[in-house]
Amino acid sequence: MPSLFKQIQAGVLWDFHGGIHPPTRKQLSNQKPIAVMPLPDRLYIPLRQHIGVAGQLLVRAGERVLKGQQLTSADNSMVVPVHAPTSGTVVQIAPHTGAHPSALPELTLILAPDGLDQWREREPLNFASCDKAQLLTRIQNSGIAGMGGAGFPTHLKSGASQPIDYLIINAVECEPYITADDLLMQEAATTIVKGIDILCHLLNPKAVLIGIEDDKAIACAAMMAACSQRENYYVRAVPVKYPSGGEKQLIQLLTNKEVPNGRRPLDIGIVMHNVGTAFAIAKAVLDDHPLISRVVTVTGNTLNQPQNVIALLGTPVSSLLQLCGFQPEPMQRVIMGGPMMGFTLSDLNVPVVKTTNCILAPTAEELPAATVEMDCIRCSACADACPASLLPQQLLWYSKAKDSDKLNEYNLADCIECGACAYVCPSEIPLVQYYRVAKADIREQQREAVKAEQAKARFEARNARLEHEKQERLARNQQLAATRQQQQLASGANNTVAEALARIKAKQAQAAVADNSDTSSAQLHAEREQKKQQAREYQQQKALAETAAPEVEKTTPETQAEPADARKAAIAAAIARAKNKQQQTSATDNSTAELDPRKAAIAAAIARAKAKQQNSVTAERTVTQEAPVSPSTEVSSQNTEPDPRKAAIAAAIARVKARKQADDDTL
Amino acid sequence: MTLVTALISLGVLALIFGAVLGYAAVRFKVESDPLVDQIDDILPQTQCGQCGYPGCKPYAEAIANGDDINKCPPGGEATIRKLADLLGVEAKPLNAAQTENIKRVAYIREDECIGCTKCIQACPVDAIVGASKLMHTVIVDECTGCDLCVEPCPVDCIDMVPLANTTERWKWDLSAIPVKIVE
Numbered sequence: 001m002p003s004l005f006k007q008i009q010a011g012v013l014w015d016f017h018g019g020i021h022p023p024t025r026k027q028l029s030n031q032k033p034i035a036v037m038p039l040p041d042r043l044y045i046p047l048r049q050h051i052g053v054a055g056q057l058l059v060r061a062g063e064r065v066l067k068g069q070q071l072t073s074a075d076n077s078m079v080v081p082v083h084a085p086t087s088g089t090v091v092q093i094a095p096h097t098g099a100h101p102s103a104l105p106e107l108t109l110i111l112a113p114d115g116l117d118q119w120r121e122r123e124p125l126n127f128a129s130c131d132k133a134q135l136l137t138r139i140q141n142s143g144i145a146g147m148g149g150a151g152f153p154t155h156l157k158s159g160a161s162q163p164i165d166y167l168i169i170n171a172v173e174c175e176p177y178i179t180a181d182d183l184l185m186q187e188a189a190t191t192i193v194k195g196i197d198i199l200c201h202l203l204n205p206k207a208v209l210i211g212i213e214d215d216k217a218i219a220c221a222a223m224m225a226a227c228s229q230r231e232n233y234y235v236r237a238v239p240v241k242y243p244s245g246g247e248k249q250l251i252q253l254l255t256n257k258e259v260p261n262g263r264r265p266l267d268i269g270i271v272m273h274n275v276g277t278a279f280a281i282a283k284a285v286l287d288d289h290p291l292i293s294r295v296v297t298v299t300g301n302t303l304n305q306p307q308n309v310i311a312l313l314g315t316p317v318s319s320l321l322q323l324c325g326f327q328p329e330p331m332q333r334v335i336m337g338g339p340m341m342g343f344t345l346s347d348l349n350v351p352v353v354k355t356t357n358c359i360l361a362p363t364a365e366e367l368p369a370a371t372v373e374m375d376c377i378r379c380s381a382c383a384d385a386c387p388a389s390l391l392p393q394q395l396l397w398y399s400k401a402k403d404s405d406k407l408n409e410y411n412l413a414d415c416i417e418c419g420a421c422a423y424v425c426p427s428e429i430p431l432v433q434y435y436r437v438a439k440a441d442i443r444e445q446q447r448e449a450v451k452a453e454q455a456k457a458r459f460e461a462r463n464a465r466l467e468h469e470k471q472e473r474l475a476r477n478q479q480l481a482a483t484r485q486q487q488q489l490a491s492g493a494n495n496t497v498a499e500a501l502a503r504i505k506a507k508q509a510q511a512a513v514a515d516n517s518d519t520s521s522a523q524l525h526a527e528r529e530q531k532k533q534q535a536r537e538y539q540q541q542k543a544l545a546e547t548a549a550p551e552v553e554k555t556t557p558e559t560q561a562e563p564a565d566a567r568k569a570a571i572a573a574a575i576a577r578a579k580n581k582q583q584q585t586s587a588t589d590n591s592t593a594e595l596d597p598r599k600a601a602i603a604a605a606i607a608r609a610k611a612k613q614q615n616s617v618t619a620e621r622t623v624t625q626e627a628p629v630s631p632s633t634e635v636s637s638q639n640t641e642p643d644p645r646k647a648a649i650a651a652a653i654a655r656v657k658a659r660k661q662a663d664d665d666t667l
Numbered sequence: 668m669t670l671v672t673a674l675i676s677l678g679v680l681a682l683i684f685g686a687v688l689g690y691a692a693v694r695f696k697v698e699s700d701p702l703v704d705q706i707d708d709i710l711p712q713t714q715c716g717q718c719g720y721p722g723c724k725p726y727a728e729a730i731a732n733g734d735d736i737n738k739c740p741p742g743g744e745a746t747i748r749k750l751a752d753l754l755g756v757e758a759k760p761l762n763a764a765q766t767e768n769i770k771r772v773a774y775i776r777e778d779e780c781i782g783c784t785k786c787i788q789a790c791p792v793d794a795i796v797g798a799s800k801l802m803h804t805v806i807v808d809e810c811t812g813c814d815l816c817v818e819p820c821p822v823d824c825i826d827m828v829p830l831a832n833t834t835e836r837w838k839w840d841l842s843a844i845p846v847k848i849v850e
Binding site: 101444447453455458459 | 712832833836837838
């Protein structure tokens with residue numbers, strides 16, 4: 001048994017499970033050369049046309065751009081930039097219906113061509129003298145993503161570090177109607193082979209296998225001719241069967257190797273590129289012509305001139321259809337992609353993007369709309385047709401039941417969504433649609449799981465942070481308190497405070513004791529009464545002295561009669577006054593017992609009133625600074641003092657007060 | 668005699684096997700995940716508190732201690748089903764008061780934000796950025812849609828907006844494409 005490599009060299013082909021043979025209908029479009037699409041009025045360039053993320057915009061609305069100018073930056077490896085397909089002005093950067101089955105708006109740059117088609121400066125490279133990094137950068141910056149349909153960034157596939165056994169160029173183009181690769185090979189085989197040379201320079205494979213379906217005789221011959229000078233380039237004509245152009249299927253066909261579940265071809269030493277991608281690489285490296293146009297098959301029975309067209313990326317589908325003589329039917333459907341894997345467009349302003357290989361405008365007869373879905377009859381035709389050897393019926397049940405565990409168990413992820421099962425289904429069950437929905441659900445769940453994991457991590461990180469901050473705050477507070485205490489101890493302030501506190505406490509305790517003992521409170525009351533009594537007596541004395549004073553003064557003029565003995569007289573007067581006073585005091589002393597409290601109260605009240613008046617006078621003096629007024633008021637107050645009415649009022653007030661005080665005291 | 672021999676030999680065999688099994692049970696003991704962690708893995712980690720617990724982990728602990736499994740609106744029926752499978756209990760419908768809703772994220776009307784940082788303090792996953800007296804904004808990718816920031820906002824400038832459908836998030840809808848060719 002010869003080795004695998006020998007067998008491959010000898011041209012042995014293998015087969016894969018299942019597959020179908022739908023009518024190819026390639027004659028519609030493969031009879032004419034590729035036409036060149038004239039410049040449309042507007043170009044709609046979605047910023048993301050590949051699998052990955054969109055780059056940052058480099059231009060603004062209103063800016064003029066040159067043909068081939070980079071519009072977005074390639075700042076990380078998952079970004080593939082887009083370029084201006086022709087020179088013109090950026091009209092707007094806004095959401096526009098994207099080339100996606102969802103028909104959701106995507107951020108799109110709208111360019112108004114100026115018709116000059118003016119190129120930016122170009123720097124062609126000689127790939128043989130370039131290192132790999134330089135070539136990969138050129139490929140990335142030229143915006144090249146897989147042109148077979150998936151749109152995987154080419155520089156990621158070509159920059160593999162593992163040793164590569166086989167580079168497979170996929171030119172099978174197995175889906176009905178599509179002839180874009182066929183025509184490209186017929187017209188540009190030498191450029192394609194140059195592109196393959198560049199890929200070989202990057203990947204160093206043992207052999208290059210070019211798979212072409214055997215109904216493309218001209219293309220096959222052209223490729224063979226172009227490869228005739230190359231060693232280890234093998235053009236292989238594979239039998240017509242759908243979907244032999246699937247990556248895993250073609251690998252099986254050409255090398256008899258199976259890509260394990262959940263792995264990539266790279267893991268078994270194989271890299272596959274589409275023939276259109278090889279062409280784009282050659283143009284990008286050798287001409288510095290970024291990916292700004294591609295061959296699109298515009299076909300279907302509603303077109304007068306179905307043909308292949310080189311269209312600038314961003315050309316609206318409607319312009320392409322017009323060019324080819326579109327005669328729409330009522331309820332006309334236009335499909336982007338082939339009849340098996342494409343999707344119906346909801347809006348004909350959708351632009352051509354890097355992965356658009358076909359625009360199909362079929363008549364209703366040609367491609368009837370889906371009819372009523374019937375129950376599965378378990379005929380197993382789908383399982384026979386499945387190129388991935390799955391069990392479509394089981395997958396259908398589990399898809400309907402949304403049982404993602406079972407779907408994973410039955411390897412839904414290996415489904416390539418080729419539509420062979422739905423094509424053969426006698427009950428017209430749109431099986432692929434169920435799988436697509438189920439796959440989207442599973443992806444959603446995975447995304448949710450990832451997000452939940454992130455949220456959990458963030459929640460826990462936050463909790464940890466809050467706890468940490470709390471502990472820190474607590475520790476800081478404790479430390480501050482400790483230092484404060486130490487400072488106080490050091491300065492001795494603590495002792496005085498403590499002493500003061502002790503004094504206050506002692507006082508409070510004493511007061512409490514006094515309050516509690518009835519006897520001491522009685523004593524206090526008695527003392528208070530005594531003091532009051534004394535005060536009253538003193539005031540009475542005062543009042544009496546005032547009334548007695550004038551009598552004393554009267555005596556002085558008599559004494560002036562003897563001026564010689566003035567001193568004696570004065571002494572005598574003084575003695576008399578003193579005697580008088582003594583007498584008076586003794587009289588009051590005696591009378592105190594007789595004096596009723598009313599008189600005493602009156603006297604007290606007068607005294608108080610006087611004091612008050614005097615107070616108010618002094619207050620007035622200080623406040624208003626009216627010095628001349630004050631003596632008169634003093635005089636008037638002295639004059640009004642003896643007024644009996646006022647005294648009576650004062651006495652009344654005093655009485656009320658006394659009673660109140662008495663009441664208070666008894667209480 | 669043969670009976671005795673048979674009994675002894677069987678007894679010895681039983682002892683040997685018993686010892687082997689006993690040793691294996693100790694030696695190859697499988698450390699299973701604690702139940703709380705398993706439950707926590709199923710919960711959606713929105714940390715929204717709609718279950719009445721301050722986060723998903725506390726609810727997981729409560730479930731492990733016998734609380735109802737149907738208190739998680741963000742998780743919906745799928746979470747309840749998984750919890751029922753894990754715990755071997757009957758799947759209950761979601762609490763009547765708590766209805767399953769579509770995915771939303773918080774959105775701060777930035778010109779109305781006064782920069783009070785109250786929402787930042789409320790966010791359980793630190794998905795709001797901003798500083799005192801400066802505008803705040805929500806990191807959409809990190810927002811779990813828990814609603815907790817809406818209430819504390821003194822100027823009511825936070826809305827819960829449904830997550831925009833993008834081509835990545837879009838789900839195929841049945842009968843989108845014809846797949847049949849008839850000759």
